[in-house]
Structures are given as C-alpha cells and as structure tokens.
Amino acid sequence: MSGASIVAEGLRFPEGPTWRADGSVAVAEMQGEAVAAVSPGGDVRVLGDCGGAPNGSVLGAGGELYVANNGGLSAAGRGFWRAPRQLPGCVQRVDVDGTVTTVSADLPGPAPHRPNDLCFGPDGTLYVTDSANWEDLPDVGPGRVVALGADGEVLGALEVPAMPNGLAFGPDGRLYLAQSLTRRVLVVDVEGGVFGTPERLVKLPDGMPDGLCFDAAGRLYVCGSVGHAVFVFAGGELVDTLATGEGTQPTNCCVGGDGRLFVTEALTGRLVAFDLGVDPLPLHAGSVGAPVGSSGRGRELG
Template sequence: MTAPRVVASGLRFPEGPSWLGDGSVAVVEMKGESVSRVAPDGTVTVLGDCGGGPNGSALGAAGEVYVANNGGLSAEGTGYWHAPREFDGCVQRVDQDGTVTTVGGPLPGDAPHRPNDLCFGQDGTLYVTDSANWEDLRNIRPGRIVAIGPDGTRLGHVEVPAMPNGVAFGPDGRLYLSQSLTRKVLAFEVSGGEFGEPRQVLKLPSGMPDGFCFDGDGTLYVCGSIGNAVHVYVDGERKESIETGDGTQPTNCCVGADGSLYVTFGLTGQLVAYDLGLTPGTVHTGSIAGAAA
C-alpha cells in the first residue's frame, strides 16, 4: 500500500467527508464548529458556521450539505473538549449561501443528544445516528437511529445500545451501522423510516469502528478510529487493513469520482487520499425542509 496523498492539513478535528461532485470534498471540523469545502488543490473554505460539534455530513440533492451536530463535544487526550457554543445536538442543513437551519426538530429521548453521522436513503429519507451520552461511558444510555422525512417530519426510530456511530446504505439496500463499543457493524432492513431487526455483518479485530463507506464493487472500508487503521471487507470477510500510523485516528471516509478513498485523520487534522483506482458507489441524496436555527 502506497502512502496516502495529503489533500489538506490544519483542519480542526475533521470528520464526515462527503464527495461534492466538482472534485472537492466537504468535511466537518468538529473543533472549528463548521463544515468546510476542501478543493482539489487543498484550499479550505468554510461553507457554514454551525456552532457546537459538527460530526458528520451528507450531500443534499440541491448542493446543500446536511450535518449531524453533536452539540459541542470531542475527545481530547484523557478528557473531553467542549465547544464555546455548546447546545443539545441536532441535525442541520447548510445551504450554498452559508445559511444554517435545523431539520427534524428535537430528537427523541432524553438529552444530551449526540448526533454522529447521517445518510440519505433511496426514497429521500434522511437517517441519523444519535450516540447518546458518550461522555459518560460507564453510564452510557442506548442511542438511536432516527429517520427524517423530506418535509422535515420525524418518522420512525430504533434504539441501539453501545454507541451507534457511522451509518451508510450498502449496495444491497440495507442500512449499515457501526456499533462502536462492541466493535461490530450491523445491518438493518428499512422502509419508509421503519426498521427491521439488526443483523451482525462483521466485528473489527481491534480498535473501534467509526465512519465507513462502500465502493461500487461492494467493498466496505471501515475506519478503525483509535486503532489507527482502515479495515477493508469483502462479503463480510476482512481482506486487508490499511495502517494509517500512530496518532492519526481515522474518523470517516468516502470514495470520490476520481477513484480515491478520502479519509479524515482527526488527531493530525488532515484530509488524505489513497489513490486506489476504485469504482465509486451510489450515494443517495435528498432534500429536507429546514426551520430557522
């Protein structure tokens, strides 16, 4: 495996990359309280000032970006970082003019809500994970996957224990979810915001599954986060592990139309690209009506 190409540095705990279709990549900067666009030449431009702790992104049908905002929390060494503008977590829409609105209303269950990652289904439903109170791991409550309809109405949700995290649709039409504290990736049958029973797909050999993505051949790339690796799976079997180096903390990934695997390194503040010649997978988009933030 060749060394990755560094696309951008100096990002403030980047997460949740999304390919924007023009050769650029959207990333959330958790400690920057913003979502930014990284151009192919590495130029970084803020798309929206979100406040809190932006944790994941998804491209909308009209070029807008949707953000899972955990409200202002990040792990930092042996403790936690809290955002200057901290609030209960929510889902946000960032339009191309920088306007930030909320979508889906208050999330179900007790606060604090910690939205982590999100993706669209084929029917335009937006699915978002809520990792619950992960700042208190000894007493962590079950989290949730929440479905939000195109009109902004909150549809169904399902409780998931042990810190639900990354989420994406697979080529088989199922909704895949990383369950960080068990090291597992689960899959759900979903329809119209309703959820079937979860099925275990795989379990990482080490580390903690964070964000992940599929390529067009159905290969799954799972960021191992604290394990400093991206694990590659074919039909549920581990094919290889891409070691990212000590102290990188790969948080999430996406496949670009250029065939590269883009990975955010949280601790080093980098967006990197592994030029693997991949076939891009299908990533669904949609639009959700927002309310003033």
C-alpha cells in the same frame, strides 16, 4: 501512514467527509464548529458556520449539505473538548449560500442527544445516528438511528446500545451501522423509517468502528478510529487493511469520483487519500427543510 497522500492539513478535528461534484471534499470540523470544503489542490474554505460540533455530513439533492451536530463535544487527549457555542444536538442544513438552519424536530429519547453521522435512503428519508451520552462511557445509555422525513419530522427510530456511530446504505439497499463499543458493524433492513432487526455483519480486528462507506463493487471501508487503520471487507470477510499510522485516529471516509478513498484523521488534523482506483457507490439524496427564502420550517442558527 501507508500508501496515502496528504490532501489538506490544519483541519480542526475533521470528520464526515463528503465528495462533491466539483471535485472538492466537504469536511465537518468538530472543533472548528464549521463545515469546510477542501479543494483538489488542498485549499480550505468554510462553507457554513454551524456552532456546536459538526460530526457528519451528507450531500442533499440540491447541492446543500446536511450536518449531524452533536451539540459541542469531541475528544481531547484523556478528556473532552467542549464548544464555546454549545447547542442542543440536532440536524442542520447548510445551503449553498452558507446559511445554516436547523431542520430536525425534537429527537426521541432522553437528552443529551449526540447526532453523529447521517445518510439518505433510497426513498429520500434521512437517517441519523444519535450516539447518546458517550461522554459518560461507564454509564452510556442506548443510542438510536432516527429517520427524518422531508419536513424534519421523526418517521421512526431504532434503539441501538453501545454507541451507534457511522452508517451507510449498501448496494443491496440495506443500512449498515457501526456499533463502536462492541467493535461490530451491524446491518438492518429499513424503509421509510420502519426498521427490521439488526444483524451482526463483521467485527473489527482492532480499534472501534467509526465512519464507513462503500465502493461500487460492494467493498465496505470501516475507519478503525483508535486502531489507526481503515479495514476493508468484502462479502463479510476482511480483505485489506489500510494503515494510517499511530496517532492519526481515522474517523470517517468517502470514495471520490477520482478513484481515491478520502479519510479524515482527527488527531493530525489532516484529510488524506488512498489512490485505490475504485469507483464510488452512487449515493442516495433527498431534501429536508426548505431553502432560504422559502416557506419551509428551518430555523436559522443563533
């Protein structure tokens, strides 16, 4: 690991970090079947018991979290770990009191659905990647980017082959998307669930692109997963490589309000931080479903 400090250890296959206003970082623990918060001092507490395998998280307009839950699958050495509590892949809402509800309608395309990552667009639409049957790579089917409205209805979908993965909106208002099996990052125009044609932006020099994020200056940070590094791009050019070290498997990242880049390492179970002195790109937010006690259509887990 080069230039990074350890924020927390003992996380259970961490993914999907999200910076929160109190200075904590929410982390999806795939093999913990939960979403947790890591305090600035490194303390870890569970925010929501999700079941399955929470794969990505994003902050909502009211401080709630939204989780892409792939249903109960993660890598484990040369095989796969399967959750004790399997469930259909879905999008979940974790309210501030810890209540977990499912807010997505039936996702388009054939099962199994493997929701992977998610982010809000400028108009409050929630975009979710469905990586499809990645447990069967020789016969993996096309995945999708799915757009969800405020009631969880599907507004539109874009079919993307070769395992769509992490995604984020850039400062130009376009959607940036990791395509893991081609080692590429794609960019596409989208509004309200209506997608344009994806274009190739960059190809990673090593590893497979997983999660990604932007800073306020427009630099793009892409976790190289099995390449054990975070690759930094500006204007479509590689400008830096942040090594995490062999045996780490960086899965996703976010820029915090304290100027640090937070990175989840799946194999070590750590949340680490690179002190880069950069500002975060303000993220879009929205709301899907309804808080507990309202008349919304969310369904409680289990």
